[in-house]
Amino acid sequence: MSLTKFIEEKEVRNLIDNYVDKPKFDLCAEIKANPQTKSYALVGTAFDYLMRFHFEYKYSIIDNCHWVAHNSLVYLLIDNFKLGIEPVKPIAFLTEMNFKDIYNDSILDVKDLQEKLKEKNDYKGRQIFKVINLILNAEKEYSNFLKSGNLTDGVIKATIDLAKIDVIYRRKHYPNDLGEYKEGNIQDLKQLYKIIPDFSKKKDSNILLNPTFDKASQLVGGADCDIIIDETLLDIKTTKSLRFTRKYFRQLIGYAILADISVNIKKPKNLGIYYSRFAKQFVFNSDIVYETDEYEILKDEFKKKANKIYG
Incomplete structure (x- = not known):
């Protein structure tokens, strides 16, 4: 709840x-x-991310909490791959995260984890691998946006990815269309961004x-x-x-x-x-x-x- x-x-x-x-x-x-598709909830969550990006670019004093998408990854790891998380504190970026393998107590960075997922190579492992790659790409797009303020299709697609990944944590459901984008949703987010006061x-x-x-x-x-x-x-x-x-x-x-x-x-x-x-x-x-x-x-x-x- x-x-x-x-x-x-x-x-x-x-x-x-x-x-x-x-x-x-x-x-x-x-x-x-006006909405361009019927993906109302998806566009709403993606715009929440886009608003956060906008505020971070425009204003100087920002306290930015972690992304819910990071929680989704943690949930997948704990639920499907039996990994604990080190350190136990709010998660920032994957590039700053280490993972603890509870089976052998070794510390894994993201690249190590990706290699381990490749070795596992089952359905759940591939799901996690995809989520990691999409979050890493979103972090890159986010970082580029904060430097330039340039709203590209890549930034918008990243917010759509994050919105879909959020569902994993909030509803315990893995979306089957990760990495797919409707042109109407992209245009919708562009017009919502354009009118931010x-x-x-x-x-x-x-x-x-x-x-x-x-x-x-x-x-x-x-x-x-x-x-x-x-x-x-x-x-x-x-x-x-x-x-x-x-x-x-x-x-x-x-x-x-x-x-x-x-x-x-x-x-x-x-x-x-x-x-x-x-x-x-x-x-x-x-x-x-x-x-x-x-x-x-x-x-x-x-x-x-x-x-x-x-x-």
Whole structure:
């Protein structure tokens, strides 16, 4: 389970709805980037990666957490190849990773692991080998983009690869179309990128990309938000509907509570959503959560229900 699933539990839905009033949605805009295919979820996740690349290129103060795609590789290794991971800390890039073979306690770098996978040469080994190669290529495209800011088809294809690889970790499912690309998805991502607005006038904005909420995330089986810009927490929605649903609202409230429980993440002053197809933000003050008379009761009940579900 994750925060997304946790907040859709009936008890949790009712808890949030009873304690926090949903703000009035006062945003009106025309769509600027119509979907080019029906690959809505795939394009949405790929754009999340593309937004991260954009922020890292444009702004100077960035705290960039690991990619979920790296977690997918770890999951494949542990589940299929019986490898432990050294060191045990958030994973950065494959070029910085070592792997520990729990059978003989030897330390493998990526090239060693690739050779071992070639020797194994079974279906699962080939799956892992392909994922490694696609992530390594994505890291190269990402690095080139940060140097030049040039959005190439290679960069876009890399974000599509990463989005597909994410599914392995999030849904425990191996996609059968890795390394394949629809032209419509490439064009869709290009137009979404083209309309990204300035999120901050300050070059030295403090930006967290895809941050987790340290131990607080474990309460709900995992939670990471999209972006925190200075004191504003934003979720990215690549949807063709300009709506602020109860589901979106509950998710933001969940993030707000986890940020309060977290040791490393400060309580945001604002919460909001960036509607990427409209190039618009809807932002509201977090006081509607933190300054309610019964907020401490809400937070306590939230933790209790998480402990009840996760034991």
